[in-house]
Amino acid sequence: MRAAPARPGTAEQRAWEHWQARRRWARAGLVYAVMLLFAIVFVGPLLFAAVSSLRTDPLEYPPSLAIPQLQPGNWAAAARLGQAGAGDRWFGGFAPGAVVPFEIAYFVPDGIDVTTPDVEVPRRRPGAGLGAVLAIEYAADYASVSELQRLPDVPMTVETSDGTTRGRRVAYAFTIRYEGDGPEIDRLPLDVTAAVGMQYLESTLTASRLERRGRTASFNDVAPGVLGYVLRNYVRVFNEVRSPATRQSLFVAWIGNSFTFAAVRIVVTLVIASMAGYALARLRFRGREAIFMLVLFSQMVPLQVLFISNYLVLRDGIFTIGGFTLSSLWGYPGGMLNSLTGLVFVTALNAGAVFIMKQFFESIPREVEEAAMIDGANHWRRYWNVVLPMARPALGALTILTFQGAWNDFFWPFIVLTSPENVKTLPIGLLSFRNTYGAVGDWGLILAGAVMSAIPVIILFVVFQRYFMEGVSFGGGKE
Amino acid sequence: MRTKRSDTVAAYLFLLPFLVLLLIFFVVATGRAIYFSFTDYDLFRPPNWVGLRNYAALFADALFLSALRNSILFAVIVTAVQTFLALVMAAVLNQKVRGIGFFRAAFYMPSITSSVVITLIFLWMFQRRGLINYLTETLQRQLPVLLSFALILIAVQVVQVAWERRRALPATWTDPALLVVSLLVASGATWLLVTTGVIAPRDVAPVDFIWLQTRDSIPSGAPFWLSVPIPLAAIMIQNVFTTIPTFMLMYLAALQDVPKSHYEAASIDGANATQQFLRITIPSVAPVTFLVLTLSMIGTLQMFDQVAIFGDAAPLRSVVTLAYFVYDRMFPGAQTPEVGFAAAGAMFLAVLTLVVVLLQRRLVRSEGY
Numbered sequence: 001m002r003a004a005p006a007r008p009g010t011a012e013q014r015a016w017e018h019w020q021a022r023r024r025w026a027r028a029g030l031v032y033a034v035m036l037l038f039a040i041v042f043v044g045p046l047l048f049a050a051v052s053s054l055r056t057d058p059l060e061y062p063p064s065l066a067i068p069q070l071q072p073g074n075w076a077a078a079a080r081l082g083q084a085g086a087g088d089r090w091f092g093g094f095a096p097g098a099v100v101p102f103e104i105a106y107f108v109p110d111g112i113d114v115t116t117p118d119v120e121v122p123r124r125r126p127g128a129g130l131g132a133v134l135a136i137e138y139a140a141d142y143a144s145v146s147e148l149q150r151l152p153d154v155p156m157t158v159e160t161s162d163g164t165t166r167g168r169r170v171a172y173a174f175t176i177r178y179e180g181d182g183p184e185i186d187r188l189p190l191d192v193t194a195a196v197g198m199q200y201l202e203s204t205l206t207a208s209r210l211e212r213r214g215r216t217a218s219f220n221d222v223a224p225g226v227l228g229y230v231l232r233n234y235v236r237v238f239n240e241v242r243s244p245a246t247r248q249s250l251f252v253a254w255i256g257n258s259f260t261f262a263a264v265r266i267v268v269t270l271v272i273a274s275m276a277g278y279a280l281a282r283l284r285f286r287g288r289e290a291i292f293m294l295v296l297f298s299q300m301v302p303l304q305v306l307f308i309s310n311y312l313v314l315r316d317g318i319f320t321i322g323g324f325t326l327s328s329l330w331g332y333p334g335g336m337l338n339s340l341t342g343l344v345f346v347t348a349l350n351a352g353a354v355f356i357m358k359q360f361f362e363s364i365p366r367e368v369e370e371a372a373m374i375d376g377a378n379h380w381r382r383y384w385n386v387v388l389p390m391a392r393p394a395l396g397a398l399t400i401l402t403f404q405g406a407w408n409d410f411f412w413p414f415i416v417l418t419s420p421e422n423v424k425t426l427p428i429g430l431l432s433f434r435n436t437y438g439a440v441g442d443w444g445l446i447l448a449g450a451v452m453s454a455i456p457v458i459i460l461f462v463v464f465q466r467y468f469m470e471g472v473s474f475g476g477g478k479e
Numbered sequence: 480m481r482t483k484r485s486d487t488v489a490a491y492l493f494l495l496p497f498l499v500l501l502l503i504f505f506v507v508a509t510g511r512a513i514y515f516s517f518t519d520y521d522l523f524r525p526p527n528w529v530g531l532r533n534y535a536a537l538f539a540d541a542l543f544l545s546a547l548r549n550s551i552l553f554a555v556i557v558t559a560v561q562t563f564l565a566l567v568m569a570a571v572l573n574q575k576v577r578g579i580g581f582f583r584a585a586f587y588m589p590s591i592t593s594s595v596v597i598t599l600i601f602l603w604m605f606q607r608r609g610l611i612n613y614l615t616e617t618l619q620r621q622l623p624v625l626l627s628f629a630l631i632l633i634a635v636q637v638v639q640v641a642w643e644r645r646r647a648l649p650a651t652w653t654d655p656a657l658l659v660v661s662l663l664v665a666s667g668a669t670w671l672l673v674t675t676g677v678i679a680p681r682d683v684a685p686v687d688f689i690w691l692q693t694r695d696s697i698p699s700g701a702p703f704w705l706s707v708p709i710p711l712a713a714i715m716i717q718n719v720f721t722t723i724p725t726f727m728l729m730y731l732a733a734l735q736d737v738p739k740s741h742y743e744a745a746s747i748d749g750a751n752a753t754q755q756f757l758r759i760t761i762p763s764v765a766p767v768t769f770l771v772l773t774l775s776m777i778g779t780l781q782m783f784d785q786v787a788i789f790g791d792a793a794p795l796r797s798v799v800t801l802a803y804f805v806y807d808r809m810f811p812g813a814q815t816p817e818v819g820f821a822a823a824g825a826m827f828l829a830v831l832t833l834v835v836v837l838l839q840r841r842l843v844r845s846e847g848y
Contacts, residue, residue, distance in 0.1 A: 019648060022656045023654065023655055023656045025656075026655035026656035026657075026658065026659045027574065027655035027656075028574070028576055029655075029659060030655050030658065030659065031571075031572065031574045031576055032576065034571055034572065035572060035576075035579075035582045036582075038568065038572070038582070038585075038586065039582050039585035039586065042585060042586050042588060042589055042720075042723075042724055043585050043588050043589075045589075045597075045600055045601070045604065045610075045720075046588060046589070046592070046600065048610065049600040049603065049604075052603075058603065059603075059606055059608060059609065061608040061613070062613050063609070063610045063613050271496070272496045272497050272500070273497075275493045275494070275496065275497070276493065276494050276496075276497035276498075278493055279489070279490040279491075279493035279494045280494075283486045283487075283489060283490040283493070284483070284486055285486050285487035285490040285491070286487055288490070291494065291498070294501065294505075294506075295501075298501065298505045300832070300833065300836065301505070301509060301829055302781050302802065302825065302828050302829050302832055303781070303783075303802075304781070304783075304801075304802050304805040304806070304824075304825040304828055304829075305508070305509060305512045305822075305825045305826065305828070305829045306504065306505065306508040306509065306512070307805075307806075307809075308508075308511070308512050308515060308805075308809060308818060308821060308822055308825065309507060309508035309509075309510075309511035309512055309515075310504055310508050311809070312511075312522075313503060313504070313507075313508075318503070346504065348500050348504075349497075349500040349501060349504045349505060351501075354497060378489075379485075379486075379489040379493070380489075383493070404591065407593070408592070408593030408594065408595075410593065410594055410595055410784045410787070410788075411783060411784070414787060415806075427593050427594075427595040427596075430595050430596070430599060431595060431787075431788060431790070434599060434602070434788070434790070434792075435790060435791075438602070438792065439791075443603050443606075446599055446603070447599070447600070447603060450595070450596045450599045450600060451596075453593070453595075453596060454592045454593070454596045457591055457592060457593070458588070458591070458592070461584070461587070461588075461591050462584070465580075465584055465587075468587065468591060
């Protein structure tokens with residue numbers, strides 16, 4: 001090995017510099033490539049799940065990114081069909097007076113007889129589980145399918161692994177009508193069954209699946225509208241999963257509960273942590289060290305130790321003596337299980353937040369307060385008027401971290417919110433999705449719900465990235 | 480500063496809400512858990528003192544032993560793998576480049592989303608006909624192509640480095656400029672070989688590996704304490720995936736503080752990349768390593784969410800952890816709750832966690848960091 005040539009300005013020196021510069025550029029390029037690779041690995045599963053959640057069946061094999069829901073041709077068709085079905089190009093439907101035109105094409109190899117396919121509007125229940133208990137109207141009761149009209153044949157060949165097959169393209173057109181009066185129905189399923197040997201090629205809208213060894217092209221909805229088609233699983237999450245008693249959409253209830261829980265928990269955390277943090281950082285009093293040690297120690301005890309007693313505390317409404325339950329003072333005579341209030345109580349102890357606020361208050365110079373002290377302000381005024389306004393950055397960071405923590409919280413909602421379905425928060429609701437729909441392999445609904453529940457935190461992260469990064473150093477860097 | 484009476488009164492008023500919560504939900508809770516662990520409490524009848532019977536019963540309980548085995552294997556394997564990978568990835572990425580913020584955000588994505596979302600997505604990927612099996616199958620099928628790519632890459636790089644060294648330029652075996660050329664040449668050559676049909680993907684049997692609904696473990700036939708149930712391995716993979724980015728970024732921050740001159744001095748002395756990694760990188764981030772190890776051990780020993788979310792998708796014995804064991808004994812479905820037994824399990828978990836933390840503290844002190 002040798003070092004750089006000593007004589008500057010020579011040709012040799014210039015070649016050397018050129019060589020070095022080339023290496024720097026190449027290294028930067030490789031680093032970006034590796035970072036891109038890592039980013040794909042880490043974001044990949046989320047993105048792939050998001051794309052697959054559009055699929056009719058996300059478990060369809062092989063996994064693929066080329067899915068009918070992402071093809072513009074299908075979007076246009078879905079809009080047109082939705083317009084024809086219920087005058088709604090976004091969400092579609094099947095309303096009285098509708099005339100839905102449809103075409104379907106087959107490849108028929110030479111030597112196979114062509115028989116007119118059989119078209120039927122089936123009575124299919126939407127999904128399984130939580131949605132199946134609801135009484136619904138079926139399009140089958142109101143729809144009538146016209147005669148199939150055979151369009152001109154077109155000669156064509158198909159390449160397969162065995163070689164070239166000659167034949168022709170045979171296409172049919174028909175309409176589905178809503179005759180007479182009746183309710184508007186939100187979906188129009190369709191089954192088209194052809195003779196053996198006729199191979200499904202394409203149709204106005206790509207078939208949802210092929211059944212009976214490819215003979216039956218099955219459509220979940222032939223009047224879906226654009227959103228009804230692309231975001232079908234998402235629409236199902238809202239529409240199909242309803243409380244049996246009130247018909248209220250459970251997913252909407254869960255979103256509401258999650259937001260309420262997060263909002264209340266933020267307020268409670270900010271108030272309690274800033275007050276306690278102020279006292280620990282600024283006031284000298286007997287027992288300060290002991291309390292601080294307790295704060296540190298409380299973070300090392302596993303949740304499982306605490307949850308046994310805390311569960312009982314909620315069940316008993318803090319405490320019950322001689323028939324009097326303390327929580328009946330604020331409207332919970334039967335204990336606070338299965339209520340957001342109980343959940344807020346049991347998660348209100350947040351030693352980490354107290355720690356963060358204490359650290360922050362210690363970083364504010366004392367002189368700021370001393371000026372107020374000379375003016376004769378008491379502790380409360382000094383906290384409320386002087387120190388707290390200066391703590392906005394810390395309170396902001398704490399708000400965002402608390403929101404994320406509350407929104408994602410699993411353990412306590414899992415323990416406290418068990419029944420009925422509409423008291424749950426989103427993560428626990430998603431778990432009951434998994435229990436009901438995972439067993440029957442209906443992953444479209446589960447993935448759509450999961451993707452939607454991730455969105456608020458992702459938005460928050462994109463906007464307030466800085467706070468999340470600091471959160472890591474709050475939690476980790478203080479050892 | 481002197482303690483003033485008015486300060487004390489004010490301080491306790493400020494602390495009142497926090498102290499009430501701390502008292503009810505921490506002090507009383509810990510006390511009651513300790514007390515229950517010595518009783519036969521079952522939620523309905525008043526507790527009777529049974530002494531150490533619950534603790535003795537723990538080690539005769541098959542589910543607890545499974546939980547203990549799973550928790551320890553999970554904590555040790557996941558901590559080792561994710562710490563090592565995080566450090567290696569951080570070392571690879573340790574360059575001052577523009578636009579790191581974007582990538583940093585991308586790396587954080589898995590760790591900001593909730594455990595439920597990530598676990599559901601992984602459950603879906605681990606299905607029998609899911610993405611993981613598909614990728615494994617694709618990898619097996621494309622093995623000839625990948626191998627020839629790697630061989631061509633190495634050959635071209637060797638030729639180039641040899642050529643540069645003949646010209647008396649100090650090229651290393653991983654010289655970035657030459658590597659870019661080698662990558663391009665290897666890609667082109669592989670593409671040519673595939674299109675001309677010289678090498679073709681293999682025919683392989685479809686991969687139908689069952690990740691979830693199985694009682695098998697790996698390595699098969701290993702003694703009880705060393706066998707990892709396959710569903711638990713699936714959770715390990717998921718956990719490593721979600722935690723690596725956080726630790727990697729912690730390492731990256733530490734590495735950026737290591738003076739570049741150390742590496743330059745080492746390379747003048749003729750140390751290669753591996754030697755530099757072992758002799759400079761690892762020692763200079765040792766404090767971060769201890770922090771990462773502690774955080775990781777605490778997190779993994781208390782793993783609960785994934786087990787609860789897997790639910791009946793995998794046999795309980797195969798995924799149960801100490802944390803879930805406590806929950807399971809507290810709410811055992813149709814059976815009578817065994818609160819005393821659950822509390823004993825919880826105390827065991829608490830002591831185990833504390834021992835790990837204290838051991839690591841002691842280790843850190845004795846190493847002088």
